[in-house]
Structures are given as structure tokens and as C-alpha cells.
Amino acid sequence: MEFEKVIESRRSYRALEKVEITENMIEQLVKAASLAPSCYNNQPWEFVFIRSKEKLEQLFDAYSKGNEWCKQASAVIVVISKKEDDCVIEQRMYYQFDTGMATSMLLLKATELGLVAHPIAGFNPAKVRAIINLPSDYEIITLLIIGKKSLDLSSLTKTWQIESEMHRPERKKIQEFFFIDNFGK
Numbered sequence: 001m002e003f004e005k006v007i008e009s010r011r012s013y014r015a016l017e018k019v020e021i022t023e024n025m026i027e028q029l030v031k032a033a034s035l036a037p038s039c040y041n042n043q044p045w046e047f048v049f050i051r052s053k054e055k056l057e058q059l060f061d062a063y064s065k066g067n068e069w070c071k072q073a074s075a076v077i078v079v080i081s082k083k084e085d086d087c088v089i090e091q092r093m094y095y096q097f098d099t100g101m102a103t104s105m106l107l108l109k110a111t112e113l114g115l116v117a118h119p120i121a122g123f124n125p126a127k128v129r130a131i132i133n134l135p136s137d138y139e140i141i142t143l144l145i146i147g148k149k150s151l152d153l154s155s156l157t158k159t160w161q162i163e164s165e166m167h168r169p170e171r172k173k174i175q176e177f178f179f180i181d182n183f184g185k
């Protein structure tokens with residue numbers, strides 16, 4: 001797929017159907033993430049792939065209200081990191097930024113593979129931590145809900161979610177966040 005097409009096609013769809021997530025797909029996703037830049041090449045990101053039916057069902061109880069659509073996930077990737085694993089320069093902590101960049105690479109590779117990879121913040125971290133036996137010094141940054149786009153919208157509980165399947169949520173105007181030479185211009 002052309003790069004431009006990958007960028008344009010990536011969407012956080014919520015209506016999902018099951019798809020087999022093969023070893024080869026996982027390898028490609030992880031490889032893409034691993035090539036992201038990071039401060040001093042610290043590579044602070046780690047990913048826990050959840051594929052077993054048993055663990056996917058345990059996660060049902062961890063999803064926030066409104067994220068019931070996540071129960072259709074074919075896999076879930078728990079994105080984790082810790083502050084100590086990356087640069088801290090004065091007040092600037094880079095672990096979340098670098099982990100975000102690696103995650104973005106993974107999202108784009110998933111798109112190229114024909115998968116939906118949807119990041120969510122709406123989950124109970126304590127429950128997820130218990131399910132994957134995550135040590136307390138790690139932070140759970142996001143869960144990536146992996147699946148295949150479905151045309152069946154019946155799992156969506158809110159009107160805005162249905163609307164968002166048809167149209168990409170609106171972006172800010174470029175003038176609102178992009179400036180040349182001076183802030184605000």
C-alpha cells in the first residue's frame with residue numbers, strides 16, 4: 001500500500017469482526033514498532049499481545065462503559081512502559097512520547113495489513129494489570145483493540161459511534177495548530 005493511502009486509511013473503527021491474527025502479522029507489527037526513533041535509542045516501549053479466548057474474555061470486565069464494542073476484539077495489545085526506561089531531561093519525560101511513536105508505527109503497519117488497531121484509554125488499569133500479571137513499576141499507556149472492520153454496527157451503543165464509522169471525526173483547522181516562524185502565526 002502507498003504510504004499516503006496507509007495514512008489516509010487508518011481509522012479507529014469500532015464495529016469489528018473476528019479475524020485470525022497470525023504469528024507473521026504479530027512479527028510485522030512488532031518489527032514496525034521497533035523501528036521507531038527514541039531518545040538515546042532507549043526503546044522504552046513493551047507490548048503484551050493478548051490472543052487467547054480466555055484472556056480476551058477476562059478483559060471484558062476491564063472495559064469502560066461505552067467501550068462494549070471492544071468485546072469483538074480478535075486480539076488486544078497492552079502498551080506498557082516506565083519512566084526509568086527513557087530520558088528524563090529537566091521536567092521532560094520521554095517514555096510516553098517514545099512509546100506513542102512506536103505505537104503509531106504499529107497502527108500504520110496494522111492498517112497496511114488490513115487490520116483495525118484502535119487505541120483506547122477507557123479501561124480499568126488495575127484489572128488489566130491483574131490479567132497480564134504486570135509488575136507495579138510499569139504504566140499501562142493504552143490498549144490497542146485489534147480486529148477487522150465490520151459493516152454490522154449493532155455492537156455500537158452511541159449515535160456518535162455510528163456516525164464515526166461513516167465519517168472520520170473532524171480535525172482542527174491547520175491554522176489552529178501549525179505555525180511558521182512564530183507561535184500563533
Ligand SMILES: Cc1cc2nc3c(=O)[nH]c(=O)nc-3n(C[C@H](O)[C@H](O)[C@H](O)COP(=O)(O)O)c2cc1C
Pocket residue numbers: 010011012013014066067119120121122123142168169
Ligand atoms: C489515547 C487514546 C485514547 C482513546 N480512547 C478511546 C476510548 O476509550 N474509546 C473509544 O471508542 N475510542 C478511543 N480513542 C479513539 C479516538 O476517539 C479516535 O482516535 C479519534 O476520534 C479520531 O478518530 P480516528 O482515529 O478514526 O481518526 C482513543 C484514541 C487515543 C489515541
